[in-house]
Amino acid sequence: EEEEEEEEDGVRITPQLLKATTGEFALESILLLKLRGRSISHLGCLGDCTNLEWLDLSGNTIVHLGPLANLKSLTVLNISRNRVSNLEPLSSCQSLQSLNVAGNLVSNLQQLRCLVGLRRLENLRLRDPIARLANPVCAAPAYRTALADIFPSLKAIDGERVSGRGSELYQLCRDLDSSLGRGGGGGTTEASSCDAQPWVDAAFWEPRPPRRSSIMEEAYKQFGEVLQECRELSRRADDTIAQAERALSGRSDPSSYVF
Secondary structure (H helix, E strand, C coil), X not given: CHHHHHHHHCEECCHHHHHHHHCCCCHHHCCEEECCCCCEEECHHHHHCCCCCEEECXXXXXXXXXXXXXXXXXXXXXXXXXXXXXXXXXXXXXXXXXXXXXXXXXXXXXXXXXXXXXXXXXXEECCECCCCECCHHHHCCCHHHHHXXXXXXXXXXCCEECCXXXXXXXXXXXXXXXXXXXXXXCCHHHHHCCCCCCCCCCCCCCCCCCCCHHHHHHHHHHHHHHHHHHHHHHHHHHHHHHHHHHHHHCCCCHHHCCC
16 A cells, blocks of 8 residues: 555656657657656556567656566666566566666565566666665675576676676686685785676666667658659659740740740
8 A cells, every 4th residue: 555655646657748758649659768767656558658669767766567568579678776576567578688677676586587488688687886776685695696597598687798708708807806805915805895896887788779670661661752752853844844945946036035
């Protein structure tokens, strides 16, 4: 009941809000949506954006993700800095590739097992040391290793590569840092006491919103129509010039022309 009261106190997503934000008249036409820091607590009609592919809901007060279960085309989702603990609705987002839930209320690994069926999920973030965001589960020892075991297809956890190109070099550097820290050399104790920072920027692994082929097809279609109109205007101009030349050639006295 307390959670429902909190939702009522915040902003609710409505068709009017979505249309004003995106300029789209049909919710099905929205492909990319950024609603960061809008005091949103209820997702409302967001599930009607059935073709949505890229969604940023960070910095709100969202508790329930139910409407997101309808977003079958969603590939990138950022819900960092909210109040989410139940990720079950995301199990229906079969196209999801990148998920950022840093700064929420996920308290144990069991709450993440609902995402095991997401075969395309490659990037999962539960902690962001730069923004100082985390989940309670991040306090568990070796939680990143456990995540890698639960989700073997992941290529990046918390912005750090765990598989694929460059991961072996990154692991080697981490091992070297740990070894030097344990060696007790000058200045190493202070360095080892600090949290390791990601080796790339926080948004480095965030994929760009994919372009839909339908957009390109529509652009080609419109270009073709404009080109056809230009050809028709050119043909008409040629006919008009030819008629004028024939009319002028029929006059024998050039002095009779009036300009």
